Every structure is written in C-alpha cells, then in structure tokens.
Amino acid sequence: MIEIKNLRYKYPDNHEALKGVSFTLHSGEKAALVGANGSGKSTLLLHLAGAVEIQSGKILCNDQEGQETLRKHVGLVFQESDDQLLMPSVLEDTAFNLIASGMNIKQAHEIAERILSSLGISHLRDRPPHKLSGGEKRLVTFAGVLASSPDVIALDEPTAGLDPRARRRVINFLRESDKTILLASHDLDMTLDICSRAIIISDGRVSAEGTLPELFMNKELLEANGLELPLRYSYAL
Ligand SMILES: Nc1ncnc2c1ncn2[C@@H]1O[C@H](COP(=O)(O)OP(=O)(O)OP(=O)(O)O)[C@@H](O)[C@H]1O
Ligand SMILES: [Mg+2]
Secondary structure, three states: EEEEEEEEEEOOOEEEEEEEEEEEEOOOOEEEEEOOOOOHHHHHHHOOOEEEEEEOEEEEEEEEEOOOHHHEEEEEEEOOOHHHOOOOOOOHHHHHEEEEEEOHHHHHHHHHHHHHOOOOOHHOOOOHHHHHHHHHHHHHHHHHHHHOOOEEEEEEEOOOOOOOHHHHHHHHHHHOOOOEEEOOOOOOHHHHHHHHHHEEEEEEOOOOEEEEEHHHHHHHHHOOOOOOHHHHHHHEE
C-alpha cells in the first residue's frame, strides 16, 4: 500500500509544483492520475519512484519511508523516454535492472527477450535505444520496467505517440496485470479500460477522487480540470 501524505515540492527556481497532495493507493489497485498540463502529475510520479528527494510531507510504502524503499518497490515509465534509456542496445537496456540486482546475464536476457516479444518489439533487440522513434522508445522503457517486476508500476503518459496496435498491447498488459498501478494520462479512454478509480490533480492539489464513471459524468469538474469526456461517454449521451 502506498500512502502519500501532504506532499509539497518546490523546484529550484521556487516554482511550487505540489501544494499538499494526499491520497492512498491500495495493493492491487489500478488508479488514474489525471489533470491539465502543468498540474503536477509528473512531479508526483517522480516522487513516488524515489527519483526526487522529499522536501515536505511523506510517502509510505507498506508503512516504510525513504527513497530507497520507493526505488525498490516502484517502477516508473518516465514521460521523457530519453531520461530512461542508457544502454547501447534495447536488449541490454531491458535487462539492465535485473543484472544490476544480481541476476546472471543469460537469465536476465531471457526474461528481457520474452518481454520484448510480448510487446511486439523483438525486432528492436539489437538497436541502440537513442536512435529509435518516439513510440519505439516508449515501448522499450515500458519493457524495462516490466522486466524488473516492481510491486507498483507508475506510468507517465505511456501511450503518447503509440500507434493503435501498440497502444492496445500496452492497455492489455496493464489490464491483465495484478500489480498496483498508477497511470498518469490525458488518454481518458485508456484510463477507463484499465482503472477503477481516478485522482484528479489541479495546480498541485488533489481536487477530486472517485470512480471513473462518477468523475467523468461530472461535466463541471471535467471542465474545471481541463478534461474532456471520454469518447465512449460522448457517444452514449
Ligand atoms: N524542472 C522544473 N523547474 C521548474 N518548474 C518545473 C520543472 N518541471 C516542472 N515544473 C513546473 O511544475 C509544474 C508541474 O509540472 P509537471 O511536469 O509535474 O506537470 P504535469 O501535470 O506532468 O504536466 P503535463 O500534463 O504537461 O505532463 C508545472 O507548472 C511546471 O511548469
Ligand atoms: Mg507530465
């Protein structure tokens, strides 16, 4: 279980991106984090993955605090894939965390190959990650996070730039997963396919929480948060 308690964060230029965020993510739960551009989603996910030092407030992961605990339990698919792709080939990149945690290379590469295949990107295995297209890079970062099998998977716009088939593969993966998932996205149709609950973040604060249908049927709330009704709801009306 993840408990975020009154989390505040100021960037070095003094811009206050998080202004007291609190919510709980239960084990096995799949929640969407939605909100307008600049509302604080990526900043929050960086905290959750232990990539940023907490300035004020707390994040508890199974009752434990600390960046190390978060790094161990939470895997983040970054919004900017380039921040996450470090190795000379896709296969090595996908296997990187497994090898870093002590697994032998052969076994790590087998796991990596299996994940690349299930995401339909085996053909990229020997390519240098930084030379891939935007969508390909995103799938490779997703593969790397899946390979290390964290308890909690946080995803920052995982389907941005993906073609429909790749988008569907990512959605199916997340739907079928038994992990705890926090999914930040502007793709509200995808969040409906995967998540049972949503947390709406607005100007660094949680402005609403509830089941997806509940929130998506509230027109004023959507408008106030720069969100649009998912397509399937507009068709239903
Ligand atoms: N490195 C930085 N230095 C200063 N301010 C920043 C920095 N990164 C982000 N911010 C600011 O912090 C706020 C939150 O940014 P964040 O990237 O978390 O938003 P977001 O909800 O992920 O937006 P988007 O939907 O565009 O990805 C924004 O106002 C942004 O301008
Ligand atoms: Mg963002």
